[in-house]
Amino acid sequence: MKNLGLLCLLFTCIGLQSCKNNKSEKIIKAKEAVEIVSVQCYKALYEEDTLDLKINTFKNGEIKGNMEMAIANMPKKVGEIAGEFHGDTLFASYTFTQGGYTEKTYKNPMAFLKRGDELILGDGKIQITLGASHFVKGEPIDFERVKYKFTAVDCVDK
Template sequence: MKKLVLSCMMLSLAGLQSCKNDEKQKETDAAKADGEKIVSTQCYQAVYENDVIDLKMNTLKNGKISGNMIMNVAGSAQKNGEIAGEFHGDTLFADYTFVEGENKKFKNPMAFLKKDKQLILGNGTMQTTMGVTYLVKDKPIDFERVKYKFNTKECVDK
Protein backbone atom coordinates (compact mmCIF):
# COMPACT_ATOMS: atom_id res chain seq x y z
CA MET A 1 0.00 0.00 0.00
CA LYS A 2 2.86 2.35 0.89
CA LYS A 3 4.42 1.73 -2.51
CA LEU A 4 1.17 2.64 -4.25
CA VAL A 5 0.85 5.92 -2.30
CA LEU A 6 4.52 6.74 -2.94
CA SER A 7 4.11 6.03 -6.66
CA CYS A 8 1.05 8.29 -6.88
CA MET A 9 2.92 11.12 -5.14
CA MET A 10 5.89 10.78 -7.52
CA LEU A 11 3.60 10.92 -10.57
CA SER A 12 1.84 14.00 -9.17
CA LEU A 13 5.16 15.79 -8.61
CA ALA A 14 6.32 14.90 -12.13
CA GLY A 15 3.07 16.32 -13.55
CA LEU A 16 3.49 19.57 -11.61
CA GLN A 17 7.10 19.90 -12.75
CA SER A 18 6.12 19.52 -16.41
CA CYS A 19 3.53 22.31 -15.97
CA LYS A 20 6.27 24.58 -14.61
CA ASN A 21 8.47 23.77 -17.62
CA ASP A 22 5.59 24.67 -19.97
CA GLU A 23 5.14 28.01 -18.18
CA LYS A 24 8.87 28.77 -18.43
CA GLN A 25 8.84 27.92 -22.15
CA LYS A 26 5.85 30.20 -22.72
CA GLU A 27 7.61 33.03 -20.84
CA THR A 28 10.76 32.52 -22.92
CA ASP A 29 8.77 32.52 -26.18
CA ALA A 30 6.90 35.68 -25.13
CA ALA A 31 10.16 37.47 -24.27
CA LYS A 32 11.66 36.43 -27.61
CA ALA A 33 8.60 37.64 -29.54
CA ASP A 34 8.66 40.94 -27.63
CA GLY A 35 12.36 41.41 -28.52
CA GLU A 36 11.56 40.83 -32.19
CA LYS A 37 8.98 43.62 -32.42
CA ILE A 38 9.83 46.34 -34.93
CA VAL A 39 10.77 49.63 -33.26
CA SER A 40 11.56 51.62 -36.41
CA THR A 41 11.89 51.23 -40.17
CA GLN A 42 14.29 53.11 -42.43
CA CYS A 43 14.64 52.87 -46.21
CA TYR A 44 17.79 53.49 -48.22
CA GLN A 45 18.81 53.51 -51.87
CA ALA A 46 22.23 53.31 -53.51
CA VAL A 47 22.79 54.27 -57.14
CA TYR A 48 26.07 53.64 -58.96
CA GLU A 49 26.13 54.03 -62.75
CA ASN A 50 23.32 51.65 -63.90
CA ASP A 51 23.13 49.76 -60.59
CA VAL A 52 20.34 50.43 -58.08
CA ILE A 53 20.06 48.80 -54.65
CA ASP A 54 17.03 49.33 -52.41
CA LEU A 55 17.26 48.48 -48.71
CA LYS A 56 14.46 48.43 -46.16
CA MET A 57 15.86 48.08 -42.66
CA ASN A 58 13.83 47.30 -39.53
CA THR A 59 15.32 47.95 -36.10
CA LEU A 60 13.97 45.44 -33.61
CA LYS A 61 13.37 45.99 -29.90
CA ASN A 62 16.28 43.66 -29.06
CA GLY A 63 18.65 45.87 -31.10
CA LYS A 64 19.00 43.53 -34.06
CA ILE A 65 18.32 44.48 -37.66
CA SER A 66 16.09 42.72 -40.18
CA GLY A 67 14.72 43.72 -43.54
CA ASN A 68 14.98 43.14 -47.24
CA MET A 69 17.22 44.26 -50.07
CA ILE A 70 16.64 44.32 -53.83
CA MET A 71 19.77 44.48 -55.99
CA ASN A 72 19.48 45.54 -59.63
CA VAL A 73 23.05 45.27 -60.86
CA ALA A 74 23.66 45.82 -64.58
CA GLY A 75 24.47 42.62 -66.42
CA SER A 76 22.96 40.25 -63.86
CA ALA A 77 19.55 39.08 -62.72
CA GLN A 78 17.72 40.98 -59.99
CA LYS A 79 18.43 39.67 -56.50
CA ASN A 80 15.68 39.99 -53.92
CA GLY A 81 16.47 38.77 -50.43
CA GLU A 82 16.50 39.27 -46.70
CA ILE A 83 19.06 41.02 -44.57
CA ALA A 84 19.68 40.28 -40.88
CA GLY A 85 22.36 41.44 -38.50
CA GLU A 86 23.29 43.88 -35.79
CA PHE A 87 25.31 47.00 -35.17
CA HIS A 88 28.69 46.93 -33.46
CA GLY A 89 29.36 50.59 -32.80
CA ASP A 90 28.69 52.44 -36.07
CA THR A 91 29.10 49.34 -38.26
CA LEU A 92 26.27 47.02 -39.23
CA PHE A 93 27.42 43.45 -39.78
CA ALA A 94 24.71 41.55 -41.64
CA ASP A 95 24.00 38.52 -43.80
CA TYR A 96 22.19 38.94 -47.10
CA THR A 97 20.26 35.79 -48.01
CA PHE A 98 18.74 35.47 -51.48
CA VAL A 99 17.60 32.83 -53.95
CA GLU A 100 18.98 32.78 -57.47
CA GLY A 101 18.21 30.58 -60.45
CA GLU A 102 16.75 27.15 -59.73
CA ASN A 103 16.05 27.82 -56.03
CA LYS A 104 19.78 28.04 -55.27
CA LYS A 105 20.14 29.83 -51.92
CA PHE A 106 23.08 32.16 -51.22
CA LYS A 107 24.13 33.89 -48.01
CA ASN A 108 26.66 36.72 -48.26
CA PRO A 109 28.18 38.65 -45.36
CA MET A 110 28.07 42.46 -45.59
CA ALA A 111 29.35 45.39 -43.54
CA PHE A 112 27.74 48.84 -43.64
CA LEU A 113 29.25 51.91 -42.00
CA LYS A 114 26.64 54.36 -40.70
CA LYS A 115 27.91 57.88 -41.33
CA ASP A 116 25.46 60.73 -40.72
CA LYS A 117 22.29 59.69 -42.63
CA GLN A 118 24.19 57.44 -45.02
CA LEU A 119 25.09 53.75 -45.04
CA ILE A 120 28.31 52.83 -46.85
CA LEU A 121 28.70 49.24 -48.08
CA GLY A 122 32.28 48.24 -47.33
CA ASN A 123 34.67 46.02 -49.23
CA GLY A 124 36.23 43.31 -47.10
CA THR A 125 38.19 40.14 -47.53
CA MET A 126 35.89 37.13 -47.56
CA GLN A 127 36.70 33.55 -46.77
CA THR A 128 34.64 30.40 -47.16
CA THR A 129 35.06 27.53 -44.71
CA MET A 130 32.89 24.43 -44.81
CA GLY A 131 30.41 26.16 -47.12
CA VAL A 132 30.00 29.27 -44.94
CA THR A 133 31.28 32.63 -46.22
CA TYR A 134 32.32 35.28 -43.73
CA LEU A 135 34.37 38.47 -43.50
CA VAL A 136 37.92 37.81 -42.30
CA LYS A 137 38.31 39.37 -38.83
CA ASP A 138 42.00 40.30 -39.08
CA LYS A 139 41.60 42.17 -42.38
CA PRO A 140 40.26 45.75 -42.37
CA ILE A 141 37.08 46.64 -44.25
CA ASP A 142 37.51 49.47 -46.76
CA PHE A 143 34.76 52.09 -46.54
CA GLU A 144 36.60 54.71 -48.66
CA ARG A 145 36.92 53.23 -52.17
CA VAL A 146 33.39 51.89 -52.57
CA LYS A 147 30.65 51.81 -55.19
CA TYR A 148 27.54 51.82 -53.04
CA LYS A 149 26.63 54.63 -50.68
CA PHE A 150 23.05 54.38 -49.46
CA ASN A 151 21.06 57.56 -48.90
CA THR A 152 17.83 57.64 -46.93
CA LYS A 153 14.60 57.67 -48.86
CA GLU A 154 10.90 57.49 -48.10
CA CYS A 155 9.63 53.97 -47.53
CA VAL A 156 7.00 52.87 -50.04
CA ASP A 157 5.11 49.61 -49.49
CA LYS A 158 4.33 47.74 -52.71
Protein backbone atom coordinates in the same frame (compact mmCIF):
# COMPACT_ATOMS: atom_id res chain seq x y z
CA MET B 1 5.60 2.53 -0.49
CA LYS B 2 2.76 5.05 -0.32
CA ASN B 3 5.22 7.82 0.60
CA LEU B 4 7.43 6.91 -2.37
CA GLY B 5 4.44 7.32 -4.73
CA LEU B 6 3.60 10.73 -3.24
CA LEU B 7 7.23 11.80 -3.51
CA CYS B 8 7.35 10.84 -7.22
CA LEU B 9 4.07 12.72 -7.84
CA LEU B 10 5.50 15.82 -6.13
CA PHE B 11 8.68 15.79 -8.27
CA THR B 12 6.61 15.30 -11.44
CA CYS B 13 4.43 18.33 -10.60
CA ILE B 14 7.50 20.48 -9.89
CA GLY B 15 9.08 19.40 -13.19
CA LEU B 16 5.93 20.18 -15.18
CA GLN B 17 5.57 23.59 -13.52
CA SER B 18 9.16 24.57 -14.42
CA CYS B 19 8.53 23.55 -18.05
CA LYS B 20 5.39 25.72 -18.11
CA ASN B 21 7.33 28.76 -16.81
CA ASN B 22 10.05 28.22 -19.43
CA LYS B 23 7.41 28.18 -22.21
CA SER B 24 5.90 31.51 -21.06
CA GLU B 25 9.36 33.12 -21.07
CA LYS B 26 9.91 31.86 -24.63
CA ILE B 27 6.54 33.26 -25.72
CA ILE B 28 7.40 36.69 -24.28
CA LYS B 29 10.78 36.70 -26.04
CA ALA B 30 9.14 35.65 -29.33
CA LYS B 31 6.62 38.52 -29.05
CA GLU B 32 9.46 41.01 -28.46
CA ALA B 33 11.26 39.71 -31.55
CA VAL B 34 8.16 40.33 -33.68
CA GLU B 35 7.57 43.91 -32.48
CA ILE B 36 9.04 46.37 -35.03
CA VAL B 37 10.55 49.54 -33.55
CA SER B 38 11.43 51.32 -36.82
CA VAL B 39 11.42 50.94 -40.60
CA GLN B 40 14.06 52.70 -42.71
CA CYS B 41 14.63 52.75 -46.45
CA TYR B 42 17.86 53.53 -48.28
CA LYS B 43 19.05 53.88 -51.87
CA ALA B 44 22.57 53.68 -53.28
CA LEU B 45 23.50 54.87 -56.77
CA TYR B 46 26.84 54.27 -58.46
CA GLU B 47 27.26 54.80 -62.21
CA GLU B 48 24.50 52.56 -63.69
CA ASP B 49 23.98 50.54 -60.48
CA THR B 50 20.98 50.99 -58.18
CA LEU B 51 20.58 49.31 -54.80
CA ASP B 52 17.40 49.57 -52.73
CA LEU B 53 17.42 48.58 -49.07
CA LYS B 54 14.58 48.42 -46.55
CA ILE B 55 15.40 47.46 -42.97
CA ASN B 56 13.10 46.75 -40.04
CA THR B 57 14.55 47.16 -36.56
CA PHE B 58 12.95 44.93 -33.95
CA LYS B 59 12.59 45.54 -30.22
CA ASN B 60 15.24 42.91 -29.44
CA GLY B 61 17.81 44.71 -31.67
CA GLU B 62 17.53 42.29 -34.59
CA ILE B 63 17.52 43.75 -38.11
CA LYS B 64 15.59 42.18 -41.00
CA GLY B 65 14.68 43.56 -44.37
CA ASN B 66 14.84 43.37 -48.15
CA MET B 67 17.44 44.44 -50.69
CA GLU B 68 17.38 44.65 -54.48
CA MET B 69 20.61 45.06 -56.40
CA ALA B 70 20.33 46.18 -60.03
CA ILE B 71 23.96 46.16 -61.18
CA ALA B 72 24.85 47.00 -64.78
CA ASN B 73 25.38 43.99 -67.08
CA MET B 74 24.34 41.52 -64.35
CA PRO B 75 21.07 39.78 -63.46
CA LYS B 76 19.07 41.56 -60.75
CA LYS B 77 19.61 40.23 -57.22
CA VAL B 78 16.59 40.19 -54.91
CA GLY B 79 16.64 38.92 -51.36
CA GLU B 80 16.43 39.31 -47.63
CA ILE B 81 18.90 40.77 -45.20
CA ALA B 82 19.18 39.79 -41.52
CA GLY B 83 21.65 40.83 -38.84
CA GLU B 84 22.32 43.19 -35.96
CA PHE B 85 24.29 46.27 -35.08
CA HIS B 86 27.57 46.03 -33.20
CA GLY B 87 28.26 49.64 -32.28
CA ASP B 88 27.83 51.69 -35.46
CA THR B 89 28.29 48.72 -37.82
CA LEU B 90 25.49 46.49 -39.09
CA PHE B 91 26.74 42.95 -39.70
CA ALA B 92 24.23 41.09 -41.82
CA SER B 93 23.69 38.13 -44.06
CA TYR B 94 22.16 38.69 -47.50
CA THR B 95 20.22 35.70 -48.86
CA PHE B 96 19.19 36.30 -52.46
CA THR B 97 18.19 34.90 -55.82
CA GLN B 98 19.69 36.11 -59.05
CA GLY B 99 17.69 36.99 -62.15
CA GLY B 100 14.47 35.07 -62.68
CA TYR B 101 16.07 31.85 -61.45
CA THR B 102 14.54 31.28 -58.01
CA GLU B 103 15.54 27.66 -57.49
CA LYS B 104 19.07 28.51 -56.36
CA THR B 105 19.75 30.90 -53.50
CA TYR B 106 23.02 32.56 -52.54
CA LYS B 107 24.14 33.90 -49.19
CA ASN B 108 26.79 36.59 -48.61
CA PRO B 109 27.96 38.42 -45.50
CA MET B 110 27.67 42.23 -45.53
CA ALA B 111 28.81 45.03 -43.27
CA PHE B 112 27.28 48.51 -43.26
CA LEU B 113 28.80 51.44 -41.37
CA LYS B 114 26.21 53.95 -40.14
CA ARG B 115 27.28 57.59 -40.41
CA GLY B 116 24.40 59.96 -39.71
CA ASP B 117 21.59 59.12 -42.18
CA GLU B 118 23.98 57.19 -44.41
CA LEU B 119 24.88 53.49 -44.57
CA ILE B 120 28.20 52.62 -46.21
CA LEU B 121 28.57 49.10 -47.62
CA GLY B 122 32.00 47.87 -46.60
CA ASP B 123 34.44 45.84 -48.63
CA GLY B 124 36.29 43.04 -46.86
CA LYS B 125 37.98 39.72 -47.50
CA ILE B 126 35.51 36.85 -47.57
CA GLN B 127 36.36 33.19 -47.12
CA ILE B 128 34.24 30.09 -47.48
CA THR B 129 34.29 27.47 -44.73
CA LEU B 130 32.17 24.33 -45.05
CA GLY B 131 30.08 26.00 -47.75
CA ALA B 132 29.33 29.16 -45.75
CA SER B 133 30.92 32.49 -46.61
CA HIS B 134 32.00 34.95 -43.92
CA PHE B 135 34.43 37.80 -43.38
CA VAL B 136 38.00 36.74 -42.62
CA LYS B 137 38.61 37.18 -38.90
CA GLY B 138 41.27 39.79 -38.12
CA GLU B 139 41.11 41.39 -41.60
CA PRO B 140 39.79 44.97 -41.63
CA ILE B 141 36.66 45.94 -43.56
CA ASP B 142 37.23 49.01 -45.76
CA PHE B 143 34.52 51.68 -45.52
CA GLU B 144 36.50 54.44 -47.29
CA ARG B 145 37.20 53.22 -50.86
CA VAL B 146 33.74 51.84 -51.63
CA LYS B 147 31.18 52.03 -54.41
CA TYR B 148 27.93 52.00 -52.50
CA LYS B 149 26.85 54.65 -50.01
CA PHE B 150 23.19 54.38 -49.10
CA THR B 151 21.24 57.54 -48.34
CA ALA B 152 17.97 57.55 -46.42
CA VAL B 153 14.84 57.83 -48.62
CA ASP B 154 11.10 57.65 -48.01
CA CYS B 155 9.77 54.10 -48.00
CA VAL B 156 7.55 53.26 -50.97
CA ASP B 157 5.59 50.02 -51.15
CA LYS B 158 5.91 48.24 -54.49
